[in-house]
Amino acid sequence: MPGGREAARERVRGLFAAVRAEGRAVLTATEAEQVAAAYGIPTPAQALAGDADEAVELAEGIGYPVVLKVVSPDVVHKTDAGGVVAGVTGADGVRAAHARVLAAVREHAPAARIEGVQVQRMVPGGVEVLIGAVTDPTFGKVVAFGLGGVLVEALGDLTFRLAPVTPDEADSMLDSVRAAEVLRGVRGAAPPDRAALRELIVAVSELAADFPELAEIDLNPVFAAPDGATAADVRLLLGEPAGRTAPVHTPEEILASMRRLMEPRSVAVVGASDQPGKIGNSVLRNLVDGGFEGEIHPVNPKAGQVLDRKAYASVCDVPAEIDVAVFAIPAALVPAALEETGRKGVPNAVLIPSGFAETGEVELQERTVEIARRHGIRLLGPNIYGYYAPWQKLCATFCTPYDVPGGVALTSQSGGIGMAVLGYARSTGTGVSAIVGLGNKSDVDEDDLLTWFAQDAHTRCVAMHIEDLKDGRAFVRAARETVRSKPVVVLKAGRTAAGSRAAGSHTGALAGDDAVYDDVLRQAGVIRAPGLHEMLEYARALPVLPAPRGENVVVITGAGGSGVLLSDALVEAGLSLMEMPDDLDAAFRALIPPFGAAGNPVDITGGEPPATYEAAIRLGLEDDRIHALVLGYWHTVVTPPMVFAELTSRVVAEARGRGIDKPVVASLAGDTEVERACAHLFENGIAAYPYTTEKPAAVLGAKYRWARAAGLLP
Numbered sequence: 001m002p003g004g005r006e007a008a009r010e011r012v013r014g015l016f017a018a019v020r021a022e023g024r025a026v027l028t029a030t031e032a033e034q035v036a037a038a039y040g041i042p043t044p045a046q047a048l049a050g051d052a053d054e055a056v057e058l059a060e061g062i063g064y065p066v067v068l069k070v071v072s073p074d075v076v077h078k079t080d081a082g083g084v085v086a087g088v089t090g091a092d093g094v095r096a097a098h099a100r101v102l103a104a105v106r107e108h109a110p111a112a113r114i115e116g117v118q119v120q121r122m123v124p125g126g127v128e129v130l131i132g133a134v135t136d137p138t139f140g141k142v143v144a145f146g147l148g149g150v151l152v153e154a155l156g157d158l159t160f161r162l163a164p165v166t167p168d169e170a171d172s173m174l175d176s177v178r179a180a181e182v183l184r185g186v187r188g189a190a191p192p193d194r195a196a197l198r199e200l201i202v203a204v205s206e207l208a209a210d211f212p213e214l215a216e217i218d219l220n221p222v223f224a225a226p227d228g229a230t231a232a233d234v235r236l237l238l239g240e241p242a243g244r245t246a247p248v249h250t251p252e253e254i255l256a257s258m259r260r261l262m263e264p265r266s267v268a269v270v271g272a273s274d275q276p277g278k279i280g281n282s283v284l285r286n287l288v289d290g291g292f293e294g295e296i297h298p299v300n301p302k303a304g305q306v307l308d309r310k311a312y313a314s315v316c317d318v319p320a321e322i323d324v325a326v327f328a329i330p331a332a333l334v335p336a337a338l339e340e341t342g343r344k345g346v347p348n349a350v351l352i353p354s355g356f357a358e359t360g361e362v363e364l365q366e367r368t369v370e371i372a373r374r375h376g377i378r379l380l381g382p383n384i385y386g387y388y389a390p391w392q393k394l395c396a397t398f399c400t401p402y403d404v405p406g407g408v409a410l411t412s413q414s415g416g417i418g419m420a421v422l423g424y425a426r427s428t429g430t431g432v433s434a435i436v437g438l439g440n441k442s443d444v445d446e447d448d449l450l451t452w453f454a455q456d457a458h459t460r461c462v463a464m465h466i467e468d469l470k471d472g473r474a475f476v477r478a479a480r481e482t483v484r485s486k487p488v489v490v491l492k493a494g495r496t497a498a499g500s501r502a503a504g505s506h507t508g509a510l511a512g513d514d515a516v517y518d519d520v521l522r523q524a525g526v527i528r529a530p531g532l533h534e535m536l537e538y539a540r541a542l543p544v545l546p547a548p549r550g551e552n553v554v555v556i557t558g559a560g561g562s563g564v565l566l567s568d569a570l571v572e573a574g575l576s577l578m579e580m581p582d583d584l585d586a587a588f589r590a591l592i593p594p595f596g597a598a599g600n601p602v603d604i605t606g607g608e609p610p611a612t613y614e615a616a617i618r619l620g621l622e623d624d625r626i627h628a629l630v631l632g633y634w635h636t637v638v639t640p641p642m643v644f645a646e647l648t649s650r651v652v653a654e655a656r657g658r659g660i661d662k663p664v665v666a667s668l669a670g671d672t673e674v675e676r677a678c679a680h681l682f683e684n685g686i687a688a689y690p691y692t693t694e695k696p697a698a699v700l701g702a703k704y705r706w707a708r709a710a711g712l713l714p
Contacts, residue, residue, distance in 0.1 A: 406431015635670020
């Protein structure tokens with residue numbers, strides 16, 4: 001950066017102050033070029049002409065051909081106003097173009113202030129791309145890259161990352177657009193200068209990160225040529241930096257409160273009731289019947305006992321320390337009871353009742369949050385079903401209990417989705433470390449829970465249903481830390497864009513919420529599930545599968561048709577079918593009948609006995625060049641489903657006993673017996689699915705995406 005980054009900041013800061021002093025938000029082309037120069041963003045030679053004669057003089061000094069652009073603080077989109085003429089040559093051409101742009105702008109916006117006409121060297125050509133940055137309401141500053149020029153709005157081929165980006169992240173942006181092949185050179189043409197584009201993306205991201213008040217940055221078009229990249233047009237729009245009112249908790253503070261929430265020694269139920277059908281009765285009964293081994297304190301000012309336990313008129317009357325207070329009272333009564341909870345020094349309150357912001361009672365929720373902050377209470381909810389912590393035998397909810405401990409942590413904003421999660425866990429026998437409702441997220445949110453789950457020894461995979469994020473950057477920080485050791489799966493509701501919002505640039509108009517979510521979640525290493533069922537399947541399968549140690553995937557199948565479908569599904573899941581070496585191909589051929597097919601997939605044919613399946617699977621496991629196996633089975637009397645499941649489980653277990661631990665997934669086709677066979681395989685660490693070739697490929701692809709994000713694979 002010319003003169004150093006701090007010196008550049010100071011120059012730009014002074015320029016922005018001058019623009020603000022004039023009551024403007026949009027920088028002129030001349031001002032934008034000065035900002036670009038400060039951050040080392042290449043632009044063509046250019047200068048501002050006050051009249052036609054000066055324009056001719058400047059054009060001859062710059063060299064023909066040139067572009068003439070009107071400079072006006074009142075005209076954002078110069079092309080729309082007719083204020084741009086390109087390819088101008090000769091003195092007469094400059095004079096004509098000068099008159100033309102002035103006349104067009106005066107007709108388009110008669111009151112517009114015109115500061116002059118910019119004369120700019122015409123960039124010789126190259127691939128037109130767009131580089132920009134916008135302020136996303138969830139993630140703050142994000143940088144964008146894609147095809148530019150007139151195609152940007154037609155194609156919408158943009159990719160986004162949090163700003164600032166690293167050079168490696170900038171590289172990933174170049175490969176993430178659908179038109180990435182154009183940037184590698186097509187039809188013998190020399191490719192654009194990749195290093196120059198990477199540096200330009202990094203520079204724009206640094207500018208965006210340095211100045212939160214920059215609402216939008218738009219470099220469009222950028223001409224990317226084999227010998228460099230030049231921003232032909234730079235648009236900058238000032239806004240206001242977003243303020244933050246919520247307190248920021250350190251990871252240590254989050255862990256301290258989450259430990260007492262997720263591993264409590266004592267729980268108070270505010271609103272505990274003896275009356276069946278009451279939420280306070282259901283919550284207390286679930287805690288008692290679930291076998292929670294800590295202290296349980298009913299709180300009810302109108303009852304001396306609840307479920308044969310001494311009840312207290314107030315939380316303050318409980319003669320013991322309390323880790324969690326679960327509220328099962330009407331919303332209107334919560335603030336007063338929360339004040340008492342604060343005086344007692346309870347660190348966590350679980351607010352089950354609805355009737356807060358989700359019903360328009362925003363002031364009531366704000367008052368509740370203010371009380372909690374004043375007393376240092378962390379709030380879970382309101383408007384939730386409660387939460388489950390099976391390893392603690394804790395069922396703090398009014399819904400059906402669940403007590404199968406395991407390695408999957410599940411969270412949801414929606415109560416209905418939460419119950420779908422519960423039903424799926426029960427039907428599949430999925431063991432869980434936690435099921436947590438988040439509801440309105442007045443305080444505790446996904447990044448708090450991720451901070452806990454990242455270090456929780458019981459949790460091996462986290463799956464989250466998200467409708468929105470309060471603080472996208474905090475979520476990304478927590479997700480990145482969690483992904484180092486365990487997968488994070490997200491189902492983001494609201495995939496369809498709400499439409500382009502009014503914006504002063506192409507970048508702002510194209511930054512649809514879901515597109516930003518999709519790219520930023522990928523940047524964080526999160527696995528995004530396309531639907532609820534996929535989220536739950538990933539959550540169940542990922543802890544079962546070991547991490548792959550390489551990219552070579554081999555398909556072994558008893559049916560050629562399923563081999564083709566599995567191959568297609570694997571490629572769609574981003575996986576690589578191994579090119580079979582000659583010696584390995586010969587080894588497989590020695591195991592299968594002459595009418596079978598080696599290569600990849602390996603087709604052992606359907607009429608083979610169990611020994612052929614066993615030998616082929618064993619070879620696939622024992623060859624170090626193979627990193628993952630995909631098995632295709634179809635139901636025959638020669639090798640029945642349970643025979644296949646048992647032999648496969650045994651061979652895989654024997655290999656693991658010798659230190660060979662590769663991910664193995666299976667697709668089983670046949671009569672209903674294959675369902676029991678799949679369950680047996682799952683119980684033995686093999687993700688198996690009946691009647692589908694897509695699911696095993698998808699879960700294996702998800703495991704690979706996590707392994708890459710965790711740095712276990714290149």
